[in-house]
Amino acid sequence: MADFRVSDIDQQIIDKVIEVGNSTTAFTRHYEDNEHEFPPEQLEGEMGFDQVLPLFFKRKPDDTPMMTFQMLLSIARGSTNGVVRGLGLAMPTGRANGLGNAALASAGTKEQVSKWGNLFLAMSITEPGAGSDTKAIQTTARLEGEEWVIDGDKIFVTDGVRCDGAVVWATIDKSAGRAGIKSFLVEKGTPGFDLVRKEKKLGIRSSDTAAYSFRNCRIPRENLLGGDETVPVGGGSASYRGVMKTFNMTRPAVASGGVAKARGALDFATSALAAEGLEVDWTRSHAQRSATEQKLIEMEADTEAATLSVLHAAWLADVGLPNNMESSICKAKGGEVCRTIPQGAMELLGGMSISHDHLVEKYLRDGRISDIYEGTGQIQRLIIARGILGYSSEELT
Amino acid sequence: MISFKLSDEQTMIRDSLQGFAAEVLAPKARAIDEAGDMPAEVIAQGWDFGLIAASIPEAYGGGGGDRSCLTNAVALETLGGGCASQAVAIMAPGQFVNALIDFGTEDQKAEHLTRFAGETPVAAALALQESQFGFAAEAQRTTAARSGNGWVLNGEKRLIPLGDRADHFLVLARGPDGEGLGAVEAFIVPRDATGLSLSAETGTQGLKPVPKAKMTLNEVVLPGSARLGGDAGIDAARLINQARVGAAALAVGVSRQATDFAIPYARDRVAFGEAIGKKQSIAFMLADMHIECESMRWMVWKAASLLEHNDPGAAKAAVLAQDYVRRKAVKIADDALQIFGGHGFIRDLPLEMWLRNARALTVLDGPVSV
Numbered sequence: 171m172a173d174f175r176v177s178d179i180d181q182q183i184i185d186k187v188i189e190v191g192n193s194t195t196a197f198t199r200h201y202e203d204n205e206h207e208f209p210p211e212q213l214e215g216e217m218g219f220d221q222v223l224p225l226f227f228k229r230k231p232d233d234t235p236m237m238t239f240q241m242l243l244s245i246a247r248g249s250t251n252g253v254v255r256g257l258g259l260a261m262p263t264g265r266a267n268g269l270g271n272a273a274l275a276s277a278g279t280k281e282q283v284s285k286w287g288n289l290f291l292a293m294s295i296t297e298p299g300a301g302s303d304t305k306a307i308q309t310t311a312r313l314e315g316e317e318w319v320i321d322g323d324k325i326f327v328t329d330g331v332r333c334d335g336a337v338v339w340a341t342i343d344k345s346a347g348r349a350g351i352k353s354f355l356v357e358k359g360t361p362g363f364d365l366v367r368k369e370k371k372l373g374i375r376s377s378d379t380a381a382y383s384f385r386n387c388r389i390p391r392e393n394l395l396g397g398d399e400t401v402p403v404g405g406g407s408a409s410y411r412g413v414m415k416t417f418n419m420t421r422p423a424v425a426s427g428g429v430a431k432a433r434g435a436l437d438f439a440t441s442a443l444a445a446e447g448l449e450v451d452w453t454r455s456h457a458q459r460s461a462t463e464q465k466l467i468e469m470e471a472d473t474e475a476a477t478l479s480v481l482h483a484a485w486l487a488d489v490g491l492p493n494n495m496e497s498s499i500c501k502a503k504g505g506e507v508c509r510t511i512p513q514g515a516m517e518l519l520g521g522m523s524i525s526h527d528h529l530v531e532k533y534l535r536d537g538r539i540s541d542i543y544e545g546t547g548q549i550q551r552l553i554i555a556r557g558i559l560g561y562s563s564e565e566l567t
Numbered sequence: 568m569i570s571f572k573l574s575d576e577q578t579m580i581r582d583s584l585q586g587f588a589a590e591v592l593a594p595k596a597r598a599i600d601e602a603g604d605m606p607a608e609v610i611a612q613g614w615d616f617g618l619i620a621a622s623i624p625e626a627y628g629g630g631g632g633d634r635s636c637l638t639n640a641v642a643l644e645t646l647g648g649g650c651a652s653q654a655v656a657i658m659a660p661g662q663f664v665n666a667l668i669d670f671g672t673e674d675q676k677a678e679h680l681t682r683f684a685g686e687t688p689v690a691a692a693l694a695l696q697e698s699q700f701g702f703a704a705e706a707q708r709t710t711a712a713r714s715g716n717g718w719v720l721n722g723e724k725r726l727i728p729l730g731d732r733a734d735h736f737l738v739l740a741r742g743p744d745g746e747g748l749g750a751v752e753a754f755i756v757p758r759d760a761t762g763l764s765l766s767a768e769t770g771t772q773g774l775k776p777v778p779k780a781k782m783t784l785n786e787v788v789l790p791g792s793a794r795l796g797g798d799a800g801i802d803a804a805r806l807i808n809q810a811r812v813g814a815a816a817l818a819v820g821v822s823r824q825a826t827d828f829a830i831p832y833a834r835d836r837v838a839f840g841e842a843i844g845k846k847q848s849i850a851f852m853l854a855d856m857h858i859e860c861e862s863m864r865w866m867v868w869k870a871a872s873l874l875e876h877n878d879p880g881a882a883k884a885a886v887l888a889q890d891y892v893r894r895k896a897v898k899i900a901d902d903a904l905q906i907f908g909g910h911g912f913i914r915d916l917p918l919e920m921w922l923r924n925a926r927a928l929t930v931l932d933g934p935v936s937v
């Protein structure tokens with residue numbers, strides 16, 4: 171039966187994740203100011219995921235299903251004040267888990283998965299001239315004997331500095347549009363593959379973002395993910411669809427990152443204002459509330475709605491139902507609240523909210539990315555509009 | 568455990584009401600709204616689903632099913648997706664019945680619930696709204712004072728659904744003890760009580776054909792047994808939040824209906840040589856409408872579910888659901904009208920009616936309950 175309560179053990183896990191997340195708060199500002207300095211494996215006083223893990227064994231089969239629960243944990247983790255390691259998309263289990271790993275898992279052959287599964291893989295699609303319009307990428311791959319030769323420029327590669335390699339999109343037939351696009355696994359150290367720079371960013375500074383260049387970069391023929399070298403006529407190739415399917419799984423996770431920043435900013439504002447004697451009285455009607463109370467209620471409602479949309483998309487995956495529309499819905503909602511809620515929190519807190527004395531300003535900076543990567547809010551709306559109107563991607567652009 | 572799965576029974580109720588809403592309620596909605604009159608036959612047809620009697624305990628002749636706020640939210644959303652006004656006329660007695668099930672003493676249940684378990688519709692209503700602008704349920708101006716073993720009520724209640732025909736009302740009033748919601752009491756008041764007068768309202772913008780009455784309470788003397796819950800009284804927050812979430816559930820239905828009506832129009836209507844649905848300003852409006860229909864539904868489900876379990880988070884969830892739906896439902900109905908341009912403004916189409924209904928449902932704390 172539909173239910174929105176979490177069990178005691180799940181609440182304990184959530185609380186513990188928050189405790190772990192806050193354990194490095196003393197170092198957060200340092201790594202904001204020194205954005206290209208990677209924190210050491212263990213910071214002083216840092217609690218690890220090993221503190222959380224034992225609690226997982228106490229979960230019962232009828233507790234919240236795993237993917238849904240992970241979204242709750244991701245929101246909890248991302249709302250904390252400590253040093254963020256990577257994007258915090260996955261639980262910090264210590265195991266490599268980049269966006270490229272998700273692509274490998276869904277588009278790779280069995281042999282490829284077992285061969286590269288332990289590498290930390292970034293995902294490299296975006297180019298200086300093509301972001302949202304992924305089918306317009308210009309990087310090429312041409313087969314020469316038993317090697318693919320890759321040429322082109324890539325930007326905005328998350329984890330691109332720290333990763334062991336990347337899943338790189340390139341076209342093997344420009345005239346074929348989307349059908350010509352394939353993904354290739356390129357390992358670090360391959361001649362012709364260069365790390366050009368690390369970007370300086372508004373937020374998520376502990377997540378590195380790289381620019382790559384590929385010049386006559388040769389990789390083995392079997393590095394084409396999925397192994398299908400054909401270019402299907404008239405439409406999307408299986409590997410392109412495979413990657414798009416990956417997004418159905420990663421979008422709720424990315425959305426949860428946006429919701430987390432909304433949650434963090436809102437929690438900060440709520441307790442900071444409570445300390446000033448400004449608290450929501452939940453028994454008061456609309457007409458009896460102060461403007462501050464009403465604003466807090468609206469922010470709470472918006473954050474809750476986004477949270478529920480994320481949980482819904484994840485839950486559908488948990489029970490094996492299709493979630494392509496829902497993963498776009500939750501990404502759109504996460505992308506909305508990651509912007510509006512930190513902005514609103516600072517509005518309520520006033521001038522001191524910009525100060526580096528406090529971390530609330532960081533939520534605005536860190537949250538903002540969630541409406542950009544993995545499909546902007548506009549792209550999510552395109553997907554949703556096509557879905558409800560029954561339009562193809564050619565009919566509604 | 569977090570789950571979005573409806574029970575088999577809830578799914579069955581939703582499916583059967585969906586047909587009723589689409590095939591019976593929706594086709595008549597415009598004509599009924601224009602006439603400003605609710606046909607008795609609509610109420611009787613709705614009554615036949617047994618939605619109100621379902622959770623009356625068997626001891627009082629009811630179905631003995633679970634008293635489920637979530638089931639009611641699902642039913643209300645579905646009925647609201649056919650016609651909100653007819654849905655209110657069908658479900659308004661549920662406000663009285665649900666409150667009795669939740670808070671009534673054994674005597675009160677025995678006296679009143681049996682009547683609602685039969686095959687013919689019985690009208691009863693919650694008298695909540697008052698005349699003042701900025702009405703707040705926790706700041707009732709209607710008062711209940713103790714007098715001997717009984718009570719004396721004074722005040723004015725407005726916009727009472729089915730007020731023209733209800734035999735009994737559940738009147739909310741500020742009692743002598745407590746503050747805010749803690750002071751709010753509910754009284755079972757018969758229509759013929761001395762000092763109680765009823766008159767028809769002048770008319771309303773939204774929920775236009777729902778019969779509505781104004782009630783004046785002038786030194787209405789009631790026995791001690793009229794206080795709902797007896798000495799224990801009621802949990803007014805829970806009762807009022809059930810009404811708020813009920814209205815929100817209906818508003819989700821209206822929003823869904825307006826969105827589903829606008830989608831095919833956007834595909835068909837051509838302007839500047841192509842379907843308006845191919846223009847992003849319209850397509851994105853529709854995408855947002857769809858996004859918010861879904862989001863609103865989960866907000867309502869969560870609030871209803873927590874209310875059902877009497878969870879400590881229920882009051883907050885209800886306020887959040889009401890706030891969210893208040894902002895989104897009106898915007899959706901309004902945007903749907905915009906997609907139809909001038910045609911949306913003409914009363915041949917239901918767009919303007921849905922805007923009025925969405926506005927009514929999101930400023931009232933009621934007129935149905937989960």
Ligand SMILES: Cc1cc2nc3c(=O)[nH]c(=O)nc-3n(C[C@H](O)[C@H](O)[C@H](O)COP(=O)(O)OP(=O)(O)OC[C@H]3O[C@@H](n4cnc5c(N)ncnc54)[C@H](O)[C@@H]3O)c2cc1C
Nearest residue numbers: 293294295296300301302326327328542543544546548567
């Ligand atoms: C920190 C960071 C990390 C990233 N990580 C990765 C990564 O790991 N791998 C990777 O491949 N990429 C990554 N990206 C790239 C990201 O996915 C793109 O920035 C994003 O897809 C948008 O592309 P763009 O920046 O080229 O903007 P553009 O596509 O040029 O869009 C510009 C604006 O136009 C709007 N727009 C575009 N098309 C349409 C349309 N059809 N209808 C309406 N509006 C439209 C967009 O919404 C946006 O507002 C990352 C970016 C950042 C900033």
